[in-house]
Amino acid sequence: MTAPPVTAQAEAPSEAEKVLAFWLEEVEPKQWYIADDDLDATIRDRFGTMWDKAAEGALGHWLTEPNGALAYIIVTDQFARNIWRDDARAFQLDEQARSVAKLAIDNAWDREIVPPGRQFFYLPLMHSENLVDQDRAVRLFCERMPDAEDNLLHARAHREVIREFGRFPFRNDALGRQTTEAEKEWLEKGGYGAVVERLKSAS
Template sequence: MQTAEDVLGYWLDEVNEADWYRQDDAIDATIRERFLSTWQRAADGHLGLWLTCPSETLAYIILTDQFPRNMFRASGEAFSTDALALAAAKMAIDRDWDLRIDAPGRQFFYLPLMHSENLADQDRAVRLFHTRMPDAGAANLDHARAHRAIIRSFGRFPYRNDALDRPTTAAEASFLRDGGYGAMLRQVMAANA
């Protein structure tokens, strides 16, 4: 089993920031190989001790929010530990633990909120990026606003429907056909330029 330090060392030091949000089969395979069993332990409820300090909580959030998106890309399992990550993030933010982690790592406390299909979580993500990471650039805030706009429009992320075996509505199909997330991001960026 990997440690919290192993998770942070890999994600924050070994992986380039530019690779955090793009599809890369080699990174996906490395994460599966190195961290799948540790992720499974978290999914089974065995890593509660990681939730006792800021840095280990950050590692737990990365393990349960980011890594499954890489390990299980395009599958419903990619979102299977989102609730664990969201609960850990909310606890950490309420304790101001996020403020004890420098950018760019701090953003990972806010991503479970941005990944949530709950509008209140989306509003909080936008607020946190705006107030607690103002110097990190507009990109994070624009992405948070785009996620919120999609939840405002549909109440869920339509691009997850296939992976979660959910039916797609006509409005969602039109959104996906017309550029989906990328189109929404461009609208948000234009509106806030």
């Protein structure tokens, strides 16, 4: 007996699956947090329309299970920063990313994703200019990814910046914000990198 044909549509991975396959399998972890013009261009070409759909509120159907929620967060929180580097639109969907991250964490969906992919549920909180979110990000890395020392270091560094300024001064230019004298001095003295090095030395 001949098996019924499988349609091409049924075989094709979903958009959410394409996001996860690219970011977690094709891209190397060392590329996640560095500025790379080639990677930015690749993400812009392959996933720019997905960011557009998220901005239009058209990806809500992804938010019913862990993998879909993770893919949504990667598009709105990670790909946004590649697609719109040094542009205010890099942060345009941060609120949506945080809301989905909090939903996923409350449902324990993050626990269903093995590290290192799990960290992307926590990064929208680490990117928040709200100290409560920052405290929660640090706590989540401590409790749910205890072996990810580098992630914890950067979560603590982000929290230190928000404690001091209530915002991230290195976003000011992109967002059209006036940089204060205190922020200017901080940036001139090494800014975020200096905070990371100080925390490393103190540990």
